[in-house]
Amino acid sequence: MNRAPTVRRAATAALAAALLTPLGACAGGGSSTRRTELTVLAASSLTDVFEAAAAVYEKEHPGTKLTFSFAGSQELAAQVEQGAPADALVTADLKTMDGLRGETGKPVVIAGNRLVIATGEGNPKHIENLRDLAAPGAKVVLAAAEVPVGRYSKQVLDAQRIDVDPVSLEPNVRAVLSKVELGEADAGIVYATDAATVPEKCDAVEIPDRENAVASYPAATLRDSRHADEAAGFVSWLKSPEAQKILRGAGFRKP
Structure with a gap:
């Protein structure tokens, strides 16, 4: 039996399929890519x-x-x-x-957003308000003044005439929160929404609207x-x- 024509037909069909496949992919699925x-x-x-x-x-x-x-x-x-x-x-x-x-x-x-005081889980230092951040021995972390949350923090502290000596000034709000989470600070001022992302690690102490910043x-x-x-x-x-x-x-x- 002469199998050459059969082999040639199979090879031709395979080549045609190989050539048509990318064309079909472009025509049928190009928009998705x-x-x-x-x-x-x-x-x-x-x-x-x-x-x-x-x-x-x-x-x-x-x-x-x-x-x-x-x-x-x-x-x-x-x-x-x-x-x-x-x-x-x-x-x-x-x-x-x-x-x-x-x-x-x-x-x-x-x-919009509001500030809260983030503390360690259970608030072991019993920080209840902004004035407690100035208590002797309190380790407080804030964002740097050029950072929005740092500027808001300074605004609310200055308005209440509270002088806080932070243990560090951080480049963003998540860095402040991380310091509190890790126990490297007793408290920090962050946005309410950030504190809400780690409820199992940090407590959030509310700041009254009359003392807060928008x-x-x-x-x-x-x-x-x-x-x-x-x-x-x-x-x-x-x-x-x-x-x-x-x-x-x-x-x-x-x-």
């Missing part, structure tokens, strides 16, 4: 809530992937000024955002974004009822 990746610079206090929000946003916008860079707002501002490639910015204060005029689109405030979170597109329309869409979505519900669920307040 062409995803826009948005880089969002965001304040450290937004770490948990933005990671949760990203899952919802990406499901609603399958053509977009969100990548976050979390840091203190002052660090984010420095990145923008140095030309770091990014598409949107969300800071924990208006002052930092205002300092970047010309680098951003028009900011919109997406959320933190506002503005969001804006960045001028040099390579995906201006998509970045504007994400910033707009942060004000949507769905995004606001996620923020409220994490303890953030209405803008």
Whole structure:
């Protein structure tokens, strides 16, 4: 029996399949591979809530992937000024955002926050109010004054004429919280939403509204974004009822 024609036909069919497969993949699935990746610079206090929000946003916008860079707002501002490639910015204060005029689109405030005193689990040092932070022997950690939460902390302490000598000044709110978690400090001033992320490790002592400060979170597109329309869409979505519900669920307040 002459098997050559059969072999040739099989080889031809295999070659045709090999040639057609990538064409089919491009035709049928090309749209799924062409995803826009948005880089969002965001304040450290937004770490948990933005990671949760990203899952919802990406499901609603399958053509977009969100990548976050979390840091203190002052660090984010420095990145923008140095030309770091990014598409949107969300800071924990208006002052930092205002300092970047010309680098951003028009900011919109997406959320608010309040300060609390974070202590070790069970509050072993019995810290009940701001004045207890100045007690002899109290080891208190604060954020540096150039950090929004550090500036808010100084504002509330100065208003009550309370002089606190911190054992360290940290670059962002998560670093303050970490010092308390690890037992390296008895207490620290953080945002209420940050303290709420570690209820099994830290207690949160409320600060009365009359002694507290309001933190506002503005969001804006960045001028040099390579995906201006998509970045504007994400910033707009942060004000949507769905995004606001996620923020409220994490303890953030209405803008």
